Amino acid sequence: MSAGSPRLAAAEPPTGSGPALVPGSPSPRAGKRLRHHVVTLVVENKAGVLVRVAGLFARRGFNIFSLAVAPTHDPRLSRISIVVDVDSAPLEQVVDQLDKLVNVVQIDELHPLDAREAELLLVTVAVDGVSRSQVIQLAEIYGGKIVDVGPGAVTVRLASAPEALDDFEEVVRPYGILQLQRTGRIALPKLGYES
Amino acid sequence: MELTGAQSLIKSLESQGVEVVFGLPGGAILPVYDPIIDSSIRHILVRHEQGAGHAAEGYAQVTGRPGVAMVTSGPGATNIVTPLANAFMDSTPLVVVTGQVATQSIGTDAFQEVDITGVTAGVTKHNWLVTNARDIPNVVAEAFHVATTGRPGPVLVDFPKDVANSLTTWEEPGPVDLPGYRPPAAADPAAIAAAAELVLAAERPVLYVGGGVLKADASAALSRLVELTGIPVVTTLMARGAFPDGHRLCFGMPGMHGNFTAVTAMQRADLLVALGSRFDDRVTGKVSSFAPLAKVVHVDIDRAEIGKVRRPDVAVVADCRLAIEALLAALRERAAARPGALDPTRIAPWIATLDEWRERFPLAYDRAPAPDARGGPPPLKPQYVIEQLRAATPEDTVLVSGVGQHQMWAAQHWRFDQPRSWVNSGGLGTMGFAVPAAIGAKVGRPDRMVWAVDGDGCFQMTAQELVTASAERIPVKIAILNNAYLGMVRQWQHMFYEERYSEVYLSPDLPDYVLWAEAMGCVGLRVTSHEEVLPAIEKANEIDDRPVVIDFRTDSMEQVYPMVPSGLSNDEIVLHPSQQGLAR
Incomplete structure (x- = not known):
């Protein structure tokens, strides 16, 4: 499988710009990303809650870009971070409908500018004798870690701001992405913005 | 234990x-x-x-x-x-x-x-x-x-x-512990104050009353609000009876089959006070041209209804009764501080306009239909049956309906004067609702007479529950407006599909509704002419030990008017043919 695999190609819009991206620099897609809002839900940690949340999105015609869910520090509660396409529905309507779910204890909407966001990426990149060190070097620049090494590929783990993950994807894409999994973004309010 | x-x-x-x-x-x-x-x-x-x-x-x-x-x-x-x-x-x-x-x-x-x-x-x-x-x-x-x-x-x-x-x-349950469930109760005073100011400033206000008023048992509070302000009322399909039709300021039902005055009042209003109503598509018609001149106060207990269809100028997320009471208090306070603030002459021209519309564009149907082409008796008009039924039944009768033309005629031509006296399927439009719902209504209010107005199509979907009613001695009364068609679908095919009738004919005789009723332990009656209507209703009213079904053979050609065609503006309301061409 090469970097031009149809599945990945379809999922990623062409950027046109070269891979000369530095961590922290504004991504060429930053403007587009403001269509997204992060909605974080604190939900009761009960069977079927995720289905209720996801089902509500489907039923009301709201689009989800990504979704992350795990228990909080309080084992009775889980936190779900959903990146919502605010073009698909007014954010207020999404929040109000979610708030009606009996298992949703708390709901916060976060504008990307008010949020600390993070995401985790695992990517297996095709390498040969020449490119192996280049990929390892790129991973280091982005603060990633090589978690697996094979004869023709390395797997990189990178936890960072979602935009940095986007950038890293672009810089390794020319080498050939064999497999890629991202967790979807999670977020907490920036300190000082917390309600 | x-x-x-x-x-x-x-x-x-x-x-x-x-x-x-x-x-x-x-x-x-x-x-x-x-x-x-x-x-x-x-x-x-x-x-x-x-x-x-x-x-x-x-x-x-x-x-x-x-x-x-x-x-x-x-x-x-x-x-x-x-x-x-x-x-x-x-x-x-x-x-x-x-x-x-x-x-x-x-x-x-x-x-x-x-x-x-x-x-x-x-x-x-x-x-x-x-x-x-x-x-x-x-x-x-x-x-x-x-x-x-x-x-x-x-x-x-x-x-x-x-x-x-x-x-x-088994232990007595403790207090309900649902941390994610917090229904609102009282209204935000700031929102109420803003609503009161809009009410006082309005010259063409309308109270747009929905089912939430009934859920909140807010009818009495609503009456006080109307008495204080003199603002006219329209009651949606789900709210019929929330405010008495007999009141001079009640202008009936708005919406796709609403009357001209109720529909047009909203179109011309400068303020809509939506009370427990949700701007349903059947009420608004084309949303972008709905009530274009109106500021909106939206009172609803469900926050998600606020702004779902129409962005309000003032949102009150609260129980309807508590909200109305708070609004009453705020209005009284302002009237005391500013004498003349509630001067009824401010909206008098508006009421006069509505009264004039009501006079000129009442609900209409052909009250003296010609004999049929083959020389038989004139066809029985379904609206006539409903008017006779209303006249011959006690004031507090509960009326139940299915879904379709008969439902609209019932909602239009029945006079609703009490809350919780009207049971129908509004939002989902569930054919077959009437017979079982009537049974439940009679069980809930055995002291009331319960009539269902049903269509022949609807009746065939759930009629078997009359066996339940007979076995359990639940004396409901069913008036089938049998026009031998899936009438509302037929009406749309008539109006929008060039009279190409596709799969809507049902036959007046198959099944034989009288025999079917009797097989289910009911009394079955059949009515084919105007003269038989009242005697049959009176006979049914006397029967209290078993259900009664009357098969009213009504005019297949009858359409529900007025009608706002789907997707069009409420300004495009189509009146009964006898009223078309009258200058508005």
Whole structure:
């Protein structure tokens, strides 16, 4: 499988710009990303809650870009971070409908500018004798870690701001992405913005 | 004291004050049907689970108390999905208990297994799968709490057979602990103050009254608001009876088949005070041209309704009764501080305009139809039947309807003067609603006469529940407006499909409704001419020991007017042919 695999190609819009991206620099897609809002839900940690949340999105015609869910520090509660396409529905309507779910204890909407966001990426990149060190070097620049090494590929783990993950994807894409999994973004309010 | 889970469930229902359960047993719910024998709860055995659900809805709509239905797993449970969806749309409090296969069998495609909590997640306020008999009292208490508070609605409790059979103890449930469920109650004073200012400034205000006023038992408060302000009222399909039609400021029903004055009042208004109404597409017509001149105050207990369709100028998220009372207080305060603030002459020209419209564009139909082409008697007009029925029945009669032309004629031509005297399927538009809902209504209000106006198409969907009514001695009365068609579909084909009638003819004689009624233990009557209408109704009114069905053979060609064609602006309202061309 090469970097031009149809599945990945379809999922990623062409950027046109070269891979000369530095961590922290504004991504060429930053403007587009403001269509997204992060909605974080604190939900009761009960069977079927995720289905209720996801089902509500489907039923009301709201689009989800990504979704992350795990228990909080309080084992009775889980936190779900959903990146919502605010073009698909007014954010207020999404929040109000979610708030009606009996298992949703708390709901916060976060504008990307008010949020600390993070995401985790695992990517297996095709390498040969020449490119192996280049990929390892790129991973280091982005603060990633090589978690697996094979004869023709390395797997990189990178936890960072979602935009940095986007950038890293672009810089390794020319080498050939064999497999890629991202967790979807999670977020907490920036300190000082917390309600 | 030890008891079974099944006994705990029945005891929990009793402790919630449940008097009647509509249901039908089956394998998975079997254990629960044993303690019913010893319970104070009356169980009414329906003939189809859909009937149990609609009967529970009828009960809830007339009493204001939650309707309760109990059915088995699998097909029993899926058969009650339609009533759940109906109750969800119309905000009717319903508690449905479904049997479920034993917990160790869940997920194995066991006999009569369906993931009913999954199936009904989108049509219930919430649902529960009980996995431990210890939880029963609390789950039942939570279920009733969620169904009846905030914006009411249906809930479902799924009850596995092994949980029903296991031994447990019963304890009085503690306070309901649902950290994510916080229905609003009182109104925000700032929003009320802003609403009051808009009311005082308006010259062409309309109170747009929806079903939320009935849910909140706010009719009396609404009357005080009208008396204080003199603002005219329109009542939506779900709110008929929330404000008396006989009041001079009641201008009836707006919407797709609303009367000209109610529809046009909203179009010309400079202020809409929406009380427990949700800007449904059947009311607004084309949203972008709905009430274009109006500022909007939107009072609703469900925050998600605010701005869903129309962005209000003032939003009041609160119980309708509390909101109206707060608005009354705010208005009185301002009137005291600013004498003349509520001067009725400010809106007098507006009321005069509405009165003039009402005079010129009343609901119309052909009251003296010509004899039919073959020289037979003139066709019986369905509107005439409803007017005669209203005139011949007690003031406090409960009227129930199915869905279609007959429903619209009933909503238009009946005079509703009391809250909770009108039971119909509004949001979902469920054909077949009337017969079982009438049964539930009569069980809830045995002191009232209960009439259902039904269509021939609707009647055929759920008529078997008249067997239930006969067996249980529930003397409901059904007026079938038998026009031999799926009439509303026919009307749309007439208007929008160049009279190409596709699959809408039903035949007036097949089935024979009189024979069918009698086979089900009812009295069956047939009416074919104007002269027979009143005597048949009077005869039906005298029968109180069994159900009555009257087969009214009505004019197949009759259309519901006025009509705002789907997707058009309310300004495009089409009047009865006899009124078309009158200058507006």
